[in-house]
Amino acid sequence: MGEDLLDLARSPLVLLLVTLAGYQAGRWLQARTGGHALAQPVLVAIAVAGTAISVLGVDYADYRSATELIAFWLGPATVALAIPLHRQADRLEGFVVPLLVATVAGAATSIVSAVLLARMLGADEALEKTLSTKAATTPVAIALTETLGGIPPLAAVFAIATGIVSAITAPAVLNLLRIRDRRARGLAVGAVSHGIGASRMLREDETEGALAGLGMGLSALAISLLVPVLALVLF
Structure with missing residues (x-):
C-alpha cells in the first residue's frame, strides 16, 4: 500500500497539481x-x-515532463502581454529612440559585466558563457548558451534567479534612484526580470506593465544579436 501511494504521489497529475497549488x-x-x-x-x-520532488525522489526530467502543460501556456501568456502594450501605444510617442538605445546598451552591459565578473572570480570559460545570457528570457538563454558551448541547465537557473531577484528588488532600487517615469520603470524591470517582473509591474500600473512586456521581448532580441558578436571579443 505504501509503495502504491508513493507511486501515486509521483504521478504526472499530482506533480502538476502540486505546482499549481504552490503558485x-x-x-x-x-x-x-x-x-x-x-x-x-x-x-x-x-x-x-x-x-x-526532493521528498518524493522525483527526477527533474520526470517533473519537467509532468508539468509540460504549464510550460506550453507560457507562450500564449507571453504573447498576451501585447494587449496592455496596445492600449498604451500612445505613450511610446517620443520614447522609441531612447527605448531602443537603452535596451541595446543595457543588454551589452549585462553580457560584458557578467563575463568579466565571472572571470575576475576565477570561473572557467563554460561558466562565463553561461552567465553571459542570464538577462535573456529562459528559453532564449538556454538556446544561446547551448550555441556558445556553455551549460544550458545552469543558464535556466541563472535566468530564473535573475528574474526573481530583480522582480523583488528593482522597483525599490528605481524608487531609491527617484526614477518616476512609468515608461522607464517598466522598461527597466522587464529587461532584467522577464515575465516575473512584467507580472509584478502590471499589478502596480498598466503603463509600467505594458513597457515591461515590451522590454522583456526587446532585451531577449538584443541579447540574441549581441551575444554571438561580443563572444568573438570576450572568449
Missing part, C-alpha cells in the same frame, strides 16, 4: 502581505515544487 499559495501569501516584494508567487511555487 496559488504564493498568490494567497502575496494578498495576505499586501503585495510584499518578497511574496512572489513564482518563488513560493519553486519552493513548494522543489521540496515536493
Whole structure:
C-alpha cells in the first residue's frame, strides 16, 4: 500500500497539481502581505515544487515532463502581454529612440559585466558563457548558451534567479534612484526580470506593465544579436 501511494504521489497529475497549488499559495501569501516584494508567487511555487520532488525522489526530467502543460501556456501568456502594450501605444510617442538605445546598451552591459565578473572570480570559460545570457528570457538563454558551448541547465537557473531577484528588488532600487517615469520603470524591470517582473509591474500600473512586456521581448532580441558578436571579443 505504501509503495502504491508513493507511486501515486509521483504521478504526472499530482506533480502538476502540486505546482499549481504552490503558485496559488504564493498568490494567497502575496494578498495576505499586501503585495510584499518578497511574496512572489513564482518563488513560493519553486519552493513548494522543489521540496515536493526532493521528498518524493522525483527526477527533474520526470517533473519537467509532468508539468509540460504549464510550460506550453507560457507562450500564449507571453504573447498576451501585447494587449496592455496596445492600449498604451500612445505613450511610446517620443520614447522609441531612447527605448531602443537603452535596451541595446543595457543588454551589452549585462553580457560584458557578467563575463568579466565571472572571470575576475576565477570561473572557467563554460561558466562565463553561461552567465553571459542570464538577462535573456529562459528559453532564449538556454538556446544561446547551448550555441556558445556553455551549460544550458545552469543558464535556466541563472535566468530564473535573475528574474526573481530583480522582480523583488528593482522597483525599490528605481524608487531609491527617484526614477518616476512609468515608461522607464517598466522598461527597466522587464529587461532584467522577464515575465516575473512584467507580472509584478502590471499589478502596480498598466503603463509600467505594458513597457515591461515590451522590454522583456526587446532585451531577449538584443541579447540574441549581441551575444554571438561580443563572444568573438570576450572568449
